[in-house]
Structure formats: structure tokens, C-alpha cells
Amino acid sequence: MYRRNTNKKSDPNYTEYVFKIPLGLELSDFQDKYGKFKDGLNNRSAYRINLRQFKELKFNRTFIKQLRSILENREQFRKEIEIEYDGMLIFRVYDKGLTRDYTFDDALLKKVSNWEIPIGITLRDFIRHDFEKLQMLVVAGMTRYGKTVFLKNAVTTLIHNEPDNVKFTLIDLKGGLAFSRFANCKQVNTVAKNAEETIDALEAIHTELLDRQELFLSKGWEDIGEAGWKERHFVIVDEGAEIAGFPDNKERDRCSYLLGEVARIGAGLGYRLIFATQYPTADVFPRSIKSNTSAALCFKLKNSTQSMVVLDRKGAESLxxxxxxxxxxxxxxxxxxxxxxxKNSFIDTTIAPHITIKARSERIASQRSDEKATGGTYTAQFEEV
Structure with a gap:
């Protein structure tokens, strides 16, 4: 082990330690013990004397008590660690942890463009997800830990950045409340709220997907990029575990199959999938989706088994x-x-210019015109929400 010199002037917040991994061990052996490493670093406290407090001392009967309070002030360590591997095992020990308050605002929105969305910040970097590079994303996490908020972040960002090119099929199997404020955006084809609406929406997408595949074959286009099409169609599922609870087994199996088809062949044809659930177990997380997933965002989960389903390793339960x-x-x-x-108020302000309530016939005519202009095909598929 050696301590790698870091430039304290450019980033004074961490110290980096580098180890050679012993034979028989691998990176995951250390990642699985992340919680224990962190607890070990933070089981102590240190004296923290604020010199400004000496100016506030009052020379009265409590002077000694005031002085003792300043001198004996202790602060619990809140160190964070990162574990990476680049041929050597790297531990970065940060003096301070991640911020707990990170607000989505106009400045944040300006950091992403085109088909990028903000994922968040690490201890060192701002992280983006680019759907042109990583077309399928799985999102998991217990209720009230940020899963649905993230989905609203994504929809808002994509509407703002690509208002003329993005289309949405939003599937909210918790009654439609999470996506209700987006229902009348011109970019949203439908908001499906139950099994019947979900099957109808996915069947229409599947038909369109196969038609588009035939068109690409006839034109000799390998993918959406070579075709020169700008449109991207996002299928976003909030609470995918509800699919396993559909009372009709045929509907359940058909829904899983159709989502799997979007994940399997949709990427090159301009389709993007975000599949979210708060109960990521093997029986509710379709294998066809997981095997074609290029990225995952995992909030806190109940146990290591759920973490293994999403990430193929433990860790999400220790958040x-x-x-x-x-x-x-x-x-x-x-x-x-x-x-x-x-904040919902920020969403409403951002999407307000894109709210429109069209008659179904007007929307169909508009989409037919767009498809004709790009040499594509059109299938009338969605009912007005």
C-alpha cells in the first residue's frame, strides 16, 4: 500500500490510498464491505475549536462554563470513501461527505443538452446520462427515496432540451398521479394508468416498431442515426413490479414480452426505455429488460437480495x-x-410552453405530416388522455 500524492490546492477534500489486491480477492470483495469501511472511519470524533467564539465570550459567572464549551467541542467524523480499480485498488477518503441538499434549477438544466439528463453529483464530479450512448436505464428504490422524483427530472429535462423531437409513452401503474402534470404536453402520446391501457399503448408501440424495422431494412439503414431521424420515443414505466400483479396471466406475460421487445430491438430504431420499480425481485424484473439494460440508477433498497437483482452486487441496502x-x-x-x-413549481414553469390540448384528429394529422416529411410510416395508436 502507498499513499498517492494529491494536489491539495486543486482538491483539498480527499486523500487517495492505493493497494495491490491480494491473490484470490477482487474488487467486489471490497465494495461489498463499503459500509464497514465507512463505519470504521467515522467511529471517532475530533476537537473543533472555532476561534470566533472567543470574541463572543462574556465575562460573567458563566465565563468558565463558556470557555470549557469552546475548548471541549467535539465533532463526529463524516468521512466518505470511494473504491475504484484501475489495475490497483484505489481508496479515496474524503474529509466531508456528499451534500444532502441538491436542488434542480435553471443552472443545472444548462449543464445538459440534447439527449442528456442530469444524474447528480458525486464527491468530485457532475454526472450526466446520455441516452444516445446508453439507451436503456433501470431505476430502482424504496418509496420516498427519490425514484419518482428522478423520473420527473428526466421528463422535464428532455421536454426542455428536445421539445420538437421527443415523444413519450408514460406508464404509471400507481394510478397515473406521478405523470399527471405531463399528460397535456404535446410531447406525450399517452399516460397509461392500468393494465388495459398499458397493453394498448405497448401493442401500438410494438406495431410501430416492427413497421419501422421493415422500413429501415428496405432503405438499407442500419439504425436511427444513419436514417437521419431526429425523433426519439421514450417509454417510461413507473412501478414496473405492478405488472407481475396483473390479474390476467396473459396480459402480464404479454406486457413483459412487449417491454422486452422495446429493450431488445428498440434502441437502434429510436426507442428509449426507463424501467422503474420499488420492488426489484427476480420474479418482477423481466430478464429481457435486464439483459439489454445499459445502465442502472439504484436508490436505497430493503436488502442485499434486491440490490443483487439490480446491480449484480450488494450495496444499495447500505445507502x-x-x-x-x-x-x-x-x-x-x-x-x-x-x-x-x-420542485413541482419548477416543472410547471418549464413545461408550461408545451402544454396543449388537441383533438385526437388534429394530433393524428400532425403526426402523419411529420412521418411523411421524414419518409417514415405512421400508425394511429394513442387515444387522447
């Missing part, structure tokens, strides 16, 4: 209690992030 927005973002590596909190 802090009562700290909404803290999550593990997994792509080619795992990073602990604080995701931003978006």
Missing part, C-alpha cells in the same frame, strides 16, 4: 437511511451520487 436522492449509478463502474430534487 443512508432517511436521505432521499442518494443512489448508486452503475455503467462501466459504480458511483455514489446525490440526485437533484425538483
Amino acid at each position: 443512508p437511511l432517511k436521505l432521499p436522492g442518494r443512489a448508486i449509478y452503475q455503467t462501466d463502474c459504480d458511483r455514489i451520487v446525490q440526485t437533484p430534487y425538483i
